[in-house]
Amino acid sequence: MEIYLKLVDVFFPVFLVIGIGFYFGKKNPKFDTDFITKLTGTFGTPALIFYSLTSTGVNLETFIEFFTYKIIMVSGFAFVGIITLILTKRDIIYELPPLILPNNGNIGLSVCLFAYGNTGFGIAGAIASVIMLLHFTLGIFLAKKKLDFKILFRNGPIYGIIFAFIFLYFDLKVPTFLENATHLISYATIFMVLMALGIALTKLKVFSFKLSLINSFTRMFFGPIIGLLIIYFFNLSGVEAGVIFIQSSMPSAILTYLVGSMYSPKKVVDSIASTIFVSTTISFFTLPIVVYLSLKYFV
Numbered sequence: 001m002e003i004y005l006k007l008v009d010v011f012f013p014v015f016l017v018i019g020i021g022f023y024f025g026k027k028n029p030k031f032d033t034d035f036i037t038k039l040t041g042t043f044g045t046p047a048l049i050f051y052s053l054t055s056t057g058v059n060l061e062t063f064i065e066f067f068t069y070k071i072i073m074v075s076g077f078a079f080v081g082i083i084t085l086i087l088t089k090r091d092i093i094y095e096l097p098p099l100i101l102p103n104n105g106n107i108g109l110s111v112c113l114f115a116y117g118n119t120g121f122g123i124a125g126a127i128a129s130v131i132m133l134l135h136f137t138l139g140i141f142l143a144k145k146k147l148d149f150k151i152l153f154r155n156g157p158i159y160g161i162i163f164a165f166i167f168l169y170f171d172l173k174v175p176t177f178l179e180n181a182t183h184l185i186s187y188a189t190i191f192m193v194l195m196a197l198g199i200a201l202t203k204l205k206v207f208s209f210k211l212s213l214i215n216s217f218t219r220m221f222f223g224p225i226i227g228l229l230i231i232y233f234f235n236l237s238g239v240e241a242g243v244i245f246i247q248s249s250m251p252s253a254i255l256t257y258l259v260g261s262m263y264s265p266k267k268v269v270d271s272i273a274s275t276i277f278v279s280t281t282i283s284f285f286t287l288p289i290v291v292y293l294s295l296k297y298f299v
Helices: 002-027 034-054 060-087 106-144 156-169 176-203 209-233 238-248 254-263 266-297
Strands: none
Touching (some): 002 176, 002 266, 034 156, 034 176, 060 106, 106 176, 106 238, 106 266, 176 266, 238 266
16 A cells, blocks of 8 residues: 555656646647746756756766666667667658657656655666757757757756766765755756646647557657666666666657757658657556556665
8 A cells, every 4th residue: 555655646746747737738728838948958957967966865986877877778769769660661860869768857857756765866867867968969960860069068958967977076065055056946947847748748749640659659668678678687676776667668758849840850840749749648657557666676
């Protein structure tokens, strides 16, 4: 019974905030989330990454370890994703991002925080930092079919990662005022990005249900399997294993749609939007199962 109550503790706040966003998105279809996107991208996400990596007990060794695990994980996602796109005769470059870049930020960080506390939050932050880095490098390269380093250095999350790495590398103590500020901004960011996700779900449409279902199945079925293989191969246990399992089971990231809408053809953007909508909808049913298994076997 205790584990079921824990599931309520984990998912009630997440689904509540997403629901609030969904309500406002339905009530006002013209609700503009650009302000939330710019605010969280410029200040919120950098602060969130910095706080999760420097104020939750994560050290440089842990950061590098889980940074590496995530790179391996994404490589596995890419292998499965490319095969799926070849079999369905889709563009293996344009349409790869939603299959390899899961929503480890707004949903993943929140779920890991409520499931495993600050320790899980810190490890999840190391994993999310990889995805943030890949969104603005590999993600843009795939969407644009051209690498643009100027865009990389114009994005706030990159600086959050750099500053956090400096503090970890030199084992510096974060000043209390900075810890408090990033702590406050981090929790505000979690609320805003979850609400923005709810609003986004009212705007995304499914243009090809069959292909979206195939892509979503690839993301939601093979993701956890790849996570479990990493846990087994590297002999992980406890919170570390639980966070890996949870983060590998996330749906496609909304950011792949935002990046795609800036650089990719409309037909491709529609396909990405469909995959995000279907995989996120599926995740509302699969994530409670994933977290249940994590809390049962990885504690």
